[in-house]
Amino acid sequence: MGKLETNKKVKKNALLQNAFELFTDKGFAKTTISDIVSRAGLAKGTFYLYFKDKYDLRDKLIVYKAGQLFCDAYKALVSQPMNGFEQELLFVADYIIERLKKDHSLLQFLAKNLSWGIFRTAFSSNVPKESEEFYDYYLRMLKKNHIGCKDPELMLFTIIELINATCYNCILFEEPVTIDEYLPYLHLSIIQIFRAFTVEASAIPANTI
Incomplete structure (x- = not known):
């Protein structure tokens, strides 16, 4: 550069x-x-x-901050031996949760502003490369583990929304319980979402992911 x-x-x-x-x-x-x-x-x-304006900056900032978070999670992940994609997914979720536990400003900002329309711009060519990297990493993780997914974008968004909403209530307000108390249930929910969206790679066309 x-x-x-x-x-x-x-x-x-x-x-x-x-x-x-x-x-x-x-x-x-x-x-x-x-x-x-x-x-x-x-x-x-x-x-x-x-x-273009303040709203354009806000939308790009949401993508930028979310992208940073996932890129950092991926960098932490590659240095850790994992046993399968489910464990990798939970590792990334736990990494994000720990970061949000320490940074309430980031948690509040993402929880208030992250929406489906804004989130989708993270996968377009109209945002900085560093904000797209986490999605590329995610797709590579699926391929590396031979996981077939008909809609990886929707699966990722569903998991993120779950983590986002859970962290907002459990971390900021400790409602209905603290995040540490809720974590085992959150893990189970993430795994169920993953299994609902995925099938054996041999059961779907090779170009699905």
């Missing part, structure tokens, strides 16, 4: 990170573009080199 591209990435990341801090501190509605660029130490015109 050349110096120009590096500088662009640094500026864009500065806008994303400072927007995240402002959104979680002040709230999305009360945060202005001027607030974001001022905190990032950039000119207002720089903002429009990367984002």
Whole structure:
């Protein structure tokens, strides 16, 4: 990566990170573009080199933060010996839960803003590569373990939504129980979702995943 591209990435990341801090501190509605660029130490015109408006930034920030979380989970996963895809899936879930237990701001931000429409943009060519990587990793994990899945995108979203909602209630409010008490049931639910979406690879066309 050349110096120009590096500088662009640094500026864009500065806008994303400072927007995240402002959104979680002040709230999305009360945060202005001027607030974001001022905190990032950039000119207002720089903002429009990367984002159409505040809503575009928010949507890309959700994808960016979710992408970071899953990329980090994958990097942790590859250093651990696992016995099959189900164990890998639970490892990733536990990694995410531990991160959200430590970072309530991130948990609140994702829980409030992550939606199906926004989530789907993570799989398009219109977002930064680093925000797409976790989905590529996920598909490779399926292939590596010879798992057939007719709709891997929908399976991943279903699992994420379950983790998202569970963490929001159990971590922030300890309702109906703490996340540690609920974790065994969450594991069982994730495995059931996985088995509902998947079949033996030999039972479906080779190009399904």
